[in-house]
Amino acid sequence: MTSILVTGGAGFIGSCFIRYMLKKYCDYKIINLDALTYAGNIENLDDVKNNPNYLFVKGDICDKNLVKEIISKVDCVVNFAAESHVDNSIKNSKLFIKTNIDGTFNLLELAKEFKIERYLQVSTDEVYGSLDSGYFYETTPLAPNNPYSASKASADLLVRAYYKTYKLPALITRCSNNYGPYQYPEKLIPFFISKLLKDEKIPIYGDGLNVRDWIYVYDHCEALDMVLHKGKIGEVYNIGAHNEKTNLEIAHLILTSMGKDEKSIEFVEDRLGHDRRYAVSGDKIMKELNWKPSFSFDEGIKNTIDWYLSNQEWIEKVENKRQVLYNENSCNGC
Numbered sequence: 140m141t142s143i144l145v146t147g148g149a150g151f152i153g154s155c156f157i158r159y160m161l162k163k164y165c166d167y168k169i170i171n172l173d174a175l176t177y178a179g180n181i182e183n184l185d186d187v188k189n190n191p192n193y194l195f196v197k198g199d200i201c202d203k204n205l206v207k208e209i210i211s212k213v214d215c216v217v218n219f220a221a222e223s224h225v226d227n228s229i230k231n232s233k234l235f236i237k238t239n240i241d242g243t244f245n246l247l248e249l250a251k252e253f254k255i256e257r258y259l260q261v262s263t264d265e266v267y268g269s270l271d272s273g274y275f276y277e278t279t280p281l282a283p284n285n286p287y288s289a290s291k292a293s294a295d296l297l298v299r300a301y302y303k304t305y306k307l308p309a310l311i312t313r314c315s316n317n318y319g320p321y322q323y324p325e326k327l328i329p330f331f332i333s334k335l336l337k338d339e340k341i342p343i344y345g346d347g348l349n350v351r352d353w354i355y356v357y358d359h360c361e362a363l364d365m366v367l368h369k370g371k372i373g374e375v376y377n378i379g380a381h382n383e384k385t386n387l388e389i390a391h392l393i394l395t396s397m398g399k400d401e402k403s404i405e406f407v408e409d410r411l412g413h414d415r416r417y418a419v420s421g422d423k424i425m426k427e428l429n430w431k432p433s434f435s436f437d438e439g440i441k442n443t444i445d446w447y448l449s450n451q452e453w454i455e456k457v458e459n460k461r462q463v464l465y466n467e468n469s470c471n472g473c
């Protein structure tokens with residue numbers, strides 16, 4: 140019997156991971172610790188909420204007493220919990236420092252104290268910065284360009300230090316851009332779908348020629364399972380699927396699927412510090428752990444667009460929740 144603390148399991152990738160793990164390992168216990176920020180939706184896991192091997196705890200990874208209580212009961216930790224949207228980090232980075240760095244620090248301290256068997260930090264290819272040519276390898280120097288990626292890189296360095304200094308059995312993964320069901324409609328693909336459903340224009344930053352390397356969320360989760368079980372302690376594994384696309388290519392694909400044309404595109408001011416290109420080499424995970432993605436881009440993107448079109452209520456619900464949280468947290472006249 141293995142028990143795993145999954146943090147941030149009510150978000151996009153974490154919810155897919157929990158669903159995947161509960162299905163694959165019927166004797167594993169999973170505790171999902173999630174603060175349910177605007178990006179976390181417990182309904183994402185409605186289909187497993189009655190599974191006896193699953194427990195949800197609402198709480199913050201920075202809460203030492205709560206994390207202590209949970210960590211004392213598990214063998215492994217998989218840390219997804221994060222503030223994850225670059226544009227938010229550019230507007231206000233404070234929460235990114237708190238959750239992504241302080242939160243990781245808290246988990247590491249307690250993982251050390253309770254002698255956790257495996258600690259997996261779910262990181263991102265954004266820590267490597269931007270590429271003109273070639274690929275990101277695990278040996279590429281870290282060069283984050285925005286507060287979000289800087290906070291993720293900082294967390295990665297802490298994880299590395301806990302492995303080197305205290306022999307904490309830690310692993311780090313760095314994945315490229317995920318797409319799939321349940322992604323919060325602030326990220327490129329669901330945001331554009333949501334805008335078009337409202338007959339609004341889709342904002343393309345700059346010239347639209349920035350490149351992202353896309354991977355279907357299910358493939359990412361499968362790779363995480365592989366690294367958690369078979370990865371070599373202390374190592375970093377990149378995860379990618381070699382699907383480089385410009386933002387304009389993605390926009391056109393969505394426009395066509397939704398019966399719209401380029402009249403719905405609006406070129407807007409560029410994102411500050413906008414990384415031009417990401418491209419991940421997955422050679423290491425493929426060679427050492429024998430993992431490769433199962434979904435072609437065509438199949439994954441079709442599933443994804445179909446899912447959003449069939450789940451418009453979900454989009455409305457999560458967008459409304461954000462508005463409610465925003466109103467609750469606004470300071471009236473103080």
Ligand code: NAD
Binds near residue numbers: 151152177180262291
């Ligand atoms: P998400 O924003 O959809 O989900 C984040 C989850 O973390 C939410 O459920 C939120 O409620 C929870 N959370 C936030 N702060 C918390 C806190 N202090 N304590 C507990 N829970 C908290 O993010 P995602 O896209 O699913 O990304 C998950 C992880 O994967 C992140 O660490 C991100 O950096 C990493 N990642 C994402 C991508 C991508 O393309 N989305 C790619 C590579 C890596």
Ligand code: DAU
Binds near residue numbers: 224263325351
């Ligand atoms: O590479 C992995 C990273 O991918 C993850 O670590 C992040 O958590 C995740 O948010 C994502 O970061 P990006 O900044 O690449 O994703 P985003 O969806 O915000 O933007 C994708 C590209 O689309 C980027 O070049 C900016 C552009 N864009 C985005 C939005 C929201 C637009 O042109 N218009 C938009 O409205």
